[in-house]
Amino acid sequence: xxxxxELIHEKFEHIGLSSRLDARxxxxxxxxxxxxxxxxxxxxxxxxxxxxxxxxRPRTSIPTRELWIHQSSKAMELLxxxxxxxxxxxxxxxxxxxxxTDKL
Numbered sequence: 529x530x531x532x533x534e535l536i537h538e539k540f541e542h543i544g545l546s547s548r549l550d551a552r553x554x555x556x557x558x559x560x561x562x563x564x565x566x567x568x569x570x571x572x573x574x575x576x577x578x579x580x581x582x583x584x585r586p587r588t589s590i591p592t593r594e595l596w597i598h599q600s601s602k603a604m605e606l607l608x609x610x611x612x613x614x615x616x617x618x619x620x621x622x623x624x625x626x627x628x629t630d631k632l
Contacts, residue, residue, distance in 0.1 A: 536577070
């Protein structure tokens, strides 16, 4: 599947790990994955450079029921503000959740 070309400007660090291909041309990433953030990784985006380097970009899928918040910049902004307020202890109990969500 050919997608648009993306120029990658990112520094990479050699972490001293290598992995040999097995009989089915697979590699293991266990040690490298253990060094990454602990978020759930569902898949990898695969990019191949002009020089033959392969970049595996970890991706995490979003459950369909949560997708709406990522599609609404206003909802995302309100969520971030709410999380910041909650972290500061500024909490308000919502009496009518339906009215509250309709305003979003």
